[in-house]
Amino acid sequence: MRLWPLATGSAMTAGLWFLAALNALPITNWPTLPWHATNMTIEQILLAFGLVPRAAVALLVGALLGLAGALMQAVLRNPLADPTTLGTAAGAQLAIVMATVFVPGLLAGGNLLVGLGGAAVATLLVMTIGAQRNYAPVTITITGMLVGMLASAVAMAVTLSQGHYLLTLVLWNGGALTQNDFVPALRLFLCLLAALVGAALLARPLAVMSLGAEGARGLGLKVAGLRLVTLCLAVLLSAFVSAEVGLVGFVGLAAPAIARSLGARTILQRLIIASVSGALLLSLTDNILLLVAALGGPSLPTGALTGLIGGPLLIWLLPRMQATVPQTAEDGRHTQPRSDNPVRLLSIITLLTGVTFVICLFTGRGPEGWNIVPSALRDTFLPIRATVLVAAASAGALLAISGAVLQRLTANPMAAPEVLGVTGGSALGYAATVFLVTEPSGLALALGTAAGGTLALVSLSIFVLRRDMAPARILLAGLAIGALASAVLMAIMASSSPQAWSILGWLAGSTSSVTSGGATILATLALALLLVPLIAARWLEMLPLGTETVSALGLPVRRVQFLLIMTAGLATGAATTFVGPVSFVGLMAPHLARSAGLVRPRSFLLASWMLGALLMVLAAFGARTATYPYELPIGLFATLIGVPWLFILLLRKGQA
Amino acid sequence: MTLFALSGVSYNVPGRQLIDGLDLELEPGVVTALVGRNGSGKSTLLRLLAGQAYPSAGSIAYHGRALTDWRRQELARDLAYLPQVTPPAEGMQLGELVALGRYPWRGALGRLRSEDRQAIASAVARCGVSHLTERLVDTLSGGERQRGWIAMMLAQGARTLLLDEPISALDVAHQVEVLGLVHDMCRETGLSAVIVLHDVNMAARYCDRVVALGGGKLLLNGPISHLMTPDALMQVYGLPMTVALQDGDVFALPRNQRICKETP
Numbered sequence: 062m063r064l065w066p067l068a069t070g071s072a073m074t075a076g077l078w079f080l081a082a083l084n085a086l087p088i089t090n091w092p093t094l095p096w097h098a099t100n101m102t103i104e105q106i107l108l109a110f111g112l113v114p115r116a117a118v119a120l121l122v123g124a125l126l127g128l129a130g131a132l133m134q135a136v137l138r139n140p141l142a143d144p145t146t147l148g149t150a151a152g153a154q155l156a157i158v159m160a161t162v163f164v165p166g167l168l169a170g171g172n173l174l175v176g177l178g179g180a181a182v183a184t185l186l187v188m189t190i191g192a193q194r195n196y197a198p199v200t201i202t203i204t205g206m207l208v209g210m211l212a213s214a215v216a217m218a219v220t221l222s223q224g225h226y227l228l229t230l231v232l233w234n235g236g237a238l239t240q241n242d243f244v245p246a247l248r249l250f251l252c253l254l255a256a257l258v259g260a261a262l263l264a265r266p267l268a269v270m271s272l273g274a275e276g277a278r279g280l281g282l283k284v285a286g287l288r289l290v291t292l293c294l295a296v297l298l299s300a301f302v303s304a305e306v307g308l309v310g311f312v313g314l315a316a317p318a319i320a321r322s323l324g325a326r327t328i329l330q331r332l333i334i335a336s337v338s339g340a341l342l343l344s345l346t347d348n349i350l351l352l353v354a355a356l357g358g359p360s361l362p363t364g365a366l367t368g369l370i371g372g373p374l375l376i377w378l379l380p381r382m383q384a385t386v387p388q389t390a391e392d393g394r395h396t397q398p399r400s401d402n403p404v405r406l407l408s409i410i411t412l413l414t415g416v417t418f419v420i421c422l423f424t425g426r427g428p429e430g431w432n433i434v435p436s437a438l439r440d441t442f443l444p445i446r447a448t449v450l451v452a453a454a455s456a457g458a459l460l461a462i463s464g465a466v467l468q469r470l471t472a473n474p475m476a477a478p479e480v481l482g483v484t485g486g487s488a489l490g491y492a493a494t495v496f497l498v499t500e501p502s503g504l505a506l507a508l509g510t511a512a513g514g515t516l517a518l519v520s521l522s523i524f525v526l527r528r529d530m531a532p533a534r535i536l537l538a539g540l541a542i543g544a545l546a547s548a549v550l551m552a553i554m555a556s557s558s559p560q561a562w563s564i565l566g567w568l569a570g571s572t573s574s575v576t577s578g579g580a581t582i583l584a585t586l587a588l589a590l591l592l593v594p595l596i597a598a599r600w601l602e603m604l605p606l607g608t609e610t611v612s613a614l615g616l617p618v619r620r621v622q623f624l625l626i627m628t629a630g631l632a633t634g635a636a637t638t639f640v641g642p643v644s645f646v647g648l649m650a651p652h653l654a655r656s657a658g659l660v661r662p663r664s665f666l667l668a669s670w671m672l673g674a675l676l677m678v679l680a681a682f683g684a685r686t687a688t689y690p691y692e693l694p695i696g697l698f699a700t701l702i703g704v705p706w707l708f709i710l711l712l713r714k715g716q717a
Numbered sequence: 718m719t720l721f722a723l724s725g726v727s728y729n730v731p732g733r734q735l736i737d738g739l740d741l742e743l744e745p746g747v748v749t750a751l752v753g754r755n756g757s758g759k760s761t762l763l764r765l766l767a768g769q770a771y772p773s774a775g776s777i778a779y780h781g782r783a784l785t786d787w788r789r790q791e792l793a794r795d796l797a798y799l800p801q802v803t804p805p806a807e808g809m810q811l812g813e814l815v816a817l818g819r820y821p822w823r824g825a826l827g828r829l830r831s832e833d834r835q836a837i838a839s840a841v842a843r844c845g846v847s848h849l850t851e852r853l854v855d856t857l858s859g860g861e862r863q864r865g866w867i868a869m870m871l872a873q874g875a876r877t878l879l880l881d882e883p884i885s886a887l888d889v890a891h892q893v894e895v896l897g898l899v900h901d902m903c904r905e906t907g908l909s910a911v912i913v914l915h916d917v918n919m920a921a922r923y924c925d926r927v928v929a930l931g932g933g934k935l936l937l938n939g940p941i942s943h944l945m946t947p948d949a950l951m952q953v954y955g956l957p958m959t960v961a962l963q964d965g966d967v968f969a970l971p972r973n974q975r976i977c978k979e980t981p
Contacts, residue, residue, distance in 0.1 A: 399808055399853065472804070599825045603817055607804040609769055614873065615793030615821035660808030 062324040067334075070341040077348035078116050082108060084355040112351075114240040119347040119363070120340040121249035122238070122302050123312055127339020128256055129298040130313025131320065131332050135267045136291040139198035140321075140378055141537070143313030144180075144299035145371065145544075147201070148208030150310065152183025153303035155212040158219055172304035180300040183208050184292060196274070196288075199537065203475065206540040210479075213547065214700050238306055238347050238363050245305050252301050257336070259294050264329040267291065271328065309364040310548065311371030312339050318378060343367065365552040372545025376524065376538055400658030407659070410668055414675040418454065421682040422446055444577070446685075452575045452639055453681035453695060454674035455583035457646050459590060459636035461673020463629040464647030465654070465666050466594050470625050471535050472605035474655070477648035478514070478633035481535070482542030484644075486517020487637035489546050491567060492553055495560045503579050503638075511634025517542050518630040522622060567641055575639060583635060590632045591670050597625065598662040641696035645703030646676050652706075676702065718781060720745040720877065720909050721766055725775035728761055728933075735761045737933035738775070743926075745877075748903050748910045750924035750941060752917065754954060758933040759913045760801060760881050766911060767798035767879045779877075793821035797870035801881040801913075803862065805855055811865045812850030815841055818872030840871035844898060860891030867898065878902075878910040885915065892916075896923040918968045921945050929953045945969060 082091075085108055092105040101109065130143035144150040156179020160167045167175055187208055191201040240246070269282045277284050302309060316339030317331060325334040347363045354360040400406050422443065423433050434442050464477040478484050490513015494501050501509070521539055554561045594601060600621050603611045612618045633647070640646075654668035680699040685692055721743040728736040736758045743749055751759045764770045765777060768784050777784045779796065787795075797818075806814055818840065819833045829837075841847050844864040854862060863883055870878055878899065884892040900923040902908050911928075914920045920927060920941060927944045929937035929952075936953055943949055945967045950958040957972040 472807070597825060599820065602809075602813070603820065605804070605807060606817075607800070609798070609800045610804060612769065612789065613767060613793060613798040613800075614817060615790035617789055655808070661813075 062326070062330065062334075064323070066323060067337055067341065070338075070345060074341055074344040074348050077345070077352055078112075081348060081351040081355050082112050084352075085112065110242055111240055114243045114246045115238055115347070115351075116344065117243075117246040118240055118249060118306065119238050119344040121246060121253055122306055122309060123316070123343030124253055124336040124340035125249065125256065125298045125302050126309060126312040126343070127316030127320075127335040127337070128253075128260060128332060129295040129302075130315075130339070131317040131335035132260060132263070132267075132291050132295040132298075133313070134317050135328055135331070136270060136288055136295075137196055137198065137201060138271065138273065139196075139201060140318065141198065141202045141314065141375065142205075143311065143317075144295070144302075145209065145310045146314060146375075147205035148183040148187050148212060149180045149205075149296055149299045150303055150308055151209035151212035151216070153177070153180040153300045154308050155179055155216045156182075157303065158216040162219055173301065176304040177297065177300040179212075180296045180303065183212060184296050188288075188292065202537060203540065206537075206544070207480070210540075210543065210547075211700070214697075249301070249305060252298070253336075256294065256298055257333075260332045261329065263287070263291055263294070264327075264332060268328045307362075307364055309343065310368040310544070311374060312343050312367055314371060314378075315339075315342055315374055318374070361552055365548055368544065368548025368551060371548065372541045375541035375544065398656065398658040399660055400664075403659050403661065403664035406657060407664055407667055407671075410657075410671050410675070414454075414671050414678070417675055418450060418678055421678055422450060426686045448575060448577045448580045449681055449685075450678055452580040452583050453677040455580070455587040456636040456639040457650070457673040457675070457677025457680075457699075458587040458670045459583070459632040459673070460640075460644060460647035460677075461650030461669045462587075462590055462594060462666065463632040463636070464673075465651040465669035466601065466625050466629045466632075467647075468651050469601040469604055469662065469665075470622065470629075472607065473535065474652065475648070476535070476539075477645070477651075478629065478637075479645055479647055480543070481521060481539030482517045482546065483514045483539075483630060483633040484637050484647075485543035485546030487511070487514035487634045488550055488641075489513045490516070490634065491638065492550060492560075492564050495564055496553075503576070504582075507582075507635055507638045510638045511631050514634035514637060515627060515630030517546070518626045518633075522626050579639075583639060586632070586635050587670075587674075590628060591666070593628050594625070594666050595663060597621070598666065600625070601662040601666070640677070640699065641694065644677075644680075644696050644699035645706070646673050646680075646699055649703055649706050650676055718745065719743065719778075720780070721911075722778040722781075723775065726765065726772045726777060727774040728758075728765060728770065729773045735933055736765070736772070739933070739935055741928065741935055741938060743909075743911065743928070745909045746903065746907050747925035748900055748912065748923060749926045749928060750920035750944075751911055751913045751928050751930070752915075752920060752944065752953060753930035753936070757930040759930055761933075762930065763798075763879050763881050763911065763913055767796065768792055769798065790821050790824075794874055796877045796879065797873045797875035798879040799866055799870060799881060799883060801885070803866050807855065809854050810850065811846060811852055811854050811857065811868075812837070812841070814854050814865055815850070815868045815872050818869040818874075821873060836874060837872050840868045843871060843902065844868040858891075859887050860894050863887065863891070863895050864898065867895070871902075876908055878908060880910065880912045882913050882915065884919065892919060899923070917944065917950065921967050921969070942967075 086104045090102075090105065092101050092109050096109045098106055098110070126144065133142040133144070133147060134140055153176035156175050157168070157172050160175045187201060187205045190204045191197070194200040266282055266287050269277045270284070270287060274284050277287075299313075316335040319338040319342070320331045320334035323334060323338070325331040343363070346366055350361055350363055350366060425432065425434060425442075425446070460478060463483070467476040467478065467481060468474055470476070487510045490509045490511070491506060493513065494506050494509030498505055498509075521535070521542060524538055550564070553564060600616065603614065603616060604621070608618050650673035651665070651669040653672045654665050657668065659665045659668045677695075677699060680702060681695050683693075683702075684695045684698040687693060687698070719742045721741070723739050723741040726736055726739040726741075727734060739762070751763060753759045761770070765772055766779075768787070768789075771785065779787065779792075784792075815837050816829065816833075819829060819836065823829060823833065838847075841850060844867055846861060846864050846868055849857060849861055849865070854865060857865065867878070867880075867883075880899070883899075884895055887895065896912075896919055899910050899912065903910055903925075912924065914924070921944070924941050927937060927939065927941045928935070929944065929949070931953060937943060937949060944953070945960050947958055947960055950956065950960070950969055958969045959972050960967065960969045
């Protein structure tokens with residue numbers, strides 16, 4: 062085991078902290094022990110009760126997260142497990158945001174209990190789904206990241222809807238380590254001590270567990286019990302961190318990886334070294350940020366910055382992940398329904414969409430409750446509503462066609478623009494346009510967004526094509542890109558520049574800004590981008606058979622993949638400009654089409670397109686009427702429709 | 718005319734040489750078994766022959782023309798490859814799967830003509846899966862599914878079939894069914910086949926020639942009877958084996974080591 066990197070890290074972080082402290086106050090003026098605030102200057106107080114506890118908190122939080130990650134990785138035998146990838150941290154975050162906004166009384170006794178509840182529920186959900194697949198690493202990680210994504214999306218939407226809480230929540234979400242006394246540091250220290258004792262007690266059973274569940278059972282280990290106890294401990298640690306400092310991403314993922322690469326072999330070594338490296342990692346990050354701020358740079362929340370290392374780290378770890386579970390156990394397929402009469406089914410769906418569109422156009426909510434637009438007001442109301450509905454339908458159709466193409470392309474029913482990081486990339490494209498172009502036009506925004514989405518897809522496919530990886534891992538790589546994008550956005554928002562506000566408003570999707578011209582462009586694009594895959598239907602029929610088979614059939618695989626990826630990226634980018642980055646329509650619509658039994662490519666594509674339009678029209682209607690007279694962001698509403706759907710899907714997939 | 722001619726073919730992955738300077742000629746119109754121990758480079762060689770991967774050094778000629786000179790689609794009309802693990806064909810009926818074999822002829826947009834339908838029908842009939850065309854591929858038994866995939870290769874109109882362990886997941890009855898089908902097709906219609914096989918007895922029964930690899934090098938290239946000797950088997954598998962002949966069938970079994978020691 063090599064320990065010198067840890068020693069170097071310690072020296073570096075200590076040095077950085079000293080530089081920051083010296084910059085705040087020359088060493089001759091440093092307060093002498095014992096500290097009494099009454100006879101100290103302001104600068105001395107800031108140093109003694111701000112910088113010093115902050116250094117301690119960074120170390121302690123890092124150690125707790127490193128330990129939590131190492132515990133999760135050991136018990137799940139999954140090198141990608143950590144509080145961020147399993148949704149634990151996001152669950153705690155959501156619970157605390159919800160409590161802050163709706164039942165602040167709950168937080169009277171501190172954030173811990175509420176955060177613990179959220180973390181436990183999220184983890185339980187992920188584990189319930191994972192248990193049906195025998196805790197297969199890939200399944201668990203995908204489920205966990207989806208749960209985390211949903212929780213963050215909902216938390217974001219709730220945050221947005223509550224302007225007056227915004228600043229504290231955004232800061233807290235970003236994991237700011239700022240301190241003003243020693244109490245949190247002391248609490249964290251006690252927690253770490255208890256956790257280390259617990260981890261030491263678990264070391265031997267965890268070592269047995271490293272033989273795999275079957276082997277461990279053979280040696281008489283109660284596997285379910287060990288899973289429960291270990292995960293409870295890890296969840297507790299994660300919730301503790303969430304409650305004290307907010308969301309600090311991916312330290313738990315990085316620390317055990319560092320421990321492994323340093324040559325920590327036994328479980329006990331890994332647990333301890335992971336704690337130490339976690340502490341150093343977070344402390345280094347925090348001290349760099351401290352120094353940047355001291356030198357006049359922006360003051361960024363530390364948690365947002367650790368998120369930045371998370372995405373690349375996940376991608377780096379992916380190929381190293383052992384495929385411990387065979388593909389058949391991973392996908393748990395069950396026979397798909399298959400419709401005998403797709404034409405009739407398609408007609409029904411089309412009719413349904415048309416009728417829904419008309420109903421949503423004419424009905425609405427007024428001061429006296431539900432009504433149909435009176436004829437006197439038709440000329441004023443209908444064009445506005447029609448514009449929004451046409452734009453919504455087109456955006457839904459675009460997302461759905463993108464999802465349908467991606468699902469056929471990767472032969473993976475969980476693929477969708479939201480999952481593959483396309484919407485994340487689009488969001489970055491939007492943000493970049495907002496920052497780079499002064500007063501950008503709608504077209505510039507749309508182009509920037511589409512470029513971002515395509516870029517995300519292209520980088521994903523370069524990565525995937527080079528290694529020819531299993532579909533499930535493509536999903537993970539996509540989720541990693543998404544995580545990276547949201548970390549960047551978080552950092553941008555925390556900088557609270559004027560541009561950040563425009564991005565913030567757009568993130569949840571807004572229908573109010575759409576013009577009739579914009580709606581026309583979206584509708585044209587939706588029709589045009591339906592044609593491309595329809596023409597390429599035969600390709601889409603073949604591609605799920607895998608690159609080997611289709612290239613043996615003479616298909617120019619790379620070119621076809623590239624063309625389809627561009628189509629999906631363009632469609633997602635255009636739609637994302639309108640609805641914001643999260644909606645899950647691209648996942649839902651193709652799924653509905655498939656479970657209706659439309660599996661041949663043409664009918665599948667047409668039905669997905671139509672259903673995407675239908676779902677988004679419903680979302681637009683809901684966003685307009687649910688909280689009349691206030692309008693909800695359309696993306697939020699679509700997400701709320703999508704959340705239950707996603708879980709039903711994951712649960713059902715597991716039953717086979 | 719040779720089917721495949723390899724000269725100085727090597728294939729490297731970072732840190733390892735999977736195929737090491739192979740010179741080899743394969744004959745047309747026969748079933749060739751490709752045997753060797755695990756990791757000897759059998760599947761890699763088959764992938765190279767199929768044009769799924771390109772050699773790091775050396776060249777491969779198919780029907781006298783370098784593989785790199787064949788256009789993808791042109792090659793697909795002549796040569797069909799079945800990977801070791803057939804991918805799941807979600808929601809696809811067997812008939813639709815076989816119809817995909819016409820892709821090299823009709824491309825992404827061309828409609829299927831009557832000759833395509835004929836090719837599909839005769840491929841399906843030849844493989845004895847005519848009664849299954851309406852069934853979903855994923856609901857078929859292992860043997861039926863494998864025959865369906867072979868029907869797709871036939872619908873391609875290919876003259877050469879490359880099969881990577883086509884019987885590894887099948888029971889013995891289905892093994893006989895699949896290998897018998899390939900063998901008969903080569904005998905009757907002059908197709909050529911190269912099959913990666915682990916079972917030497919099945920190879921002896923259904924193949925005409927054998928190519929044995931060991932550590933990426935050629936150990937043996939000749940009629941199948943050359944493999945079925947204790948010396949050759951010792952060389953390929955590093956294991957003492959008994960070769961016996963009964964009622965015209967030759968078969969080999971690993972020698973019972975304990976008995977060998979007790980009765981010298």
